[in-house]
Amino acid sequence: MNLLIDFGNTRLKWALWTNGRHSLGGVFAHADTSLEAALSANWSALQRPRGIFVASVVTRDRERELGELVENHFHEEARFVRSPAAALGVRNAYREDPARLGVDRFLALAALHAENPRAQILVSCGTALTLDAIAADGTHLGGLIAPSPMLMRQSLGRGTAQVGEGQGRLVEIAANTDDAAWSGCQLAAVALVERFRNTVSSQLGVHVAIVGDGGGLDEWLPLMPEIERGRDLVMRGLALWAEQDGVR
Known part of the structure; x- marks a missing residue:
């Protein structure tokens, strides 16, 4: 145990x-x-x-x-x-300093790759929004980090007098401040994911699946119905690491 x-x-x-x-x-x-x-x-x-x-x-x-x-x-x-240069079938894109890749990102990729090795993007949405691309052979291509929609709204609340603090509705064009802030932050995340997918697809020349994990994903998941829902990927990757450690 x-x-x-x-x-x-x-x-x-x-x-x-x-x-x-x-x-x-x-x-x-x-x-x-x-x-x-x-x-x-x-x-x-x-x-x-x-x-x-x-x-x-x-x-x-x-x-x-x-x-x-x-x-x-x-x-x-x-x-x-700590994130290694390579382990569990995944080769870290951070070649100069592998440990600088957040270990949560590495382990989640390892779990994803172990379950279904293919060209895919992992979208993790918690406090931060992280995007990582991995090829079918386990090569991590790199990724992006941005504020999650929640963090964007909190930043708006701190930096402005009346924006970002209220609960809004998700709409394409807003007619009030709460909806405008809420929707703007959600749509910014969606646009980033879509641009990243297009770039990775062009680089690899194949269809790229998208898998999402993290509690912050649920509020904008309806905007991207093609995202497959991952569950507890960091913990599952950590379980793989522990199993590997046990056979050394």
Whole structure:
């Protein structure tokens, strides 16, 4: 049994994996809560796992905090995964400094490629919107990073007096401020994905599938019905990593 932890910008997800299956897990927003209290509540009844693997995009200080809590609770050291030059059938496009590719992006691509090796784009929408392209042979072509629609709206709210704070409706042409801000941020994300797909398709000369993951995707998914819905790709990639680690 491995304990897998996806330590994102906003939320911490954890899951127990045994023989390739997810048996138990949880998720909570960690920005405004005590990490120690939340983890104690989540892990109070857990037995000591065989291994503890973490995919993290937070600061090193926050990682150290998690590492100390894990060691105190389980008397086991957490293994923080970093993006390698190549692993799990994927070759990292960040050749000069592979670890600079967010490990969440690498692991999600690895899970996607393991499940269905083909030319495809991974769209992940959480706090940030990330796009990554991968060829059928596992070559990561690179990607883009932008604010998610949620982050765009928050930026509008901070930078203006009356824009971006209200709930709006998704429309093509808006007749009020709330709808204009809401729709503008959603449509900006869609336009970026469509442009990226066109560029990748031209480069590879083949049809490119699009797979989306992340909680922020749902609000604009109706605009791109061709997007296939991925689920827990980072965690599934982390499970593959843990399995590989176990046979070294």
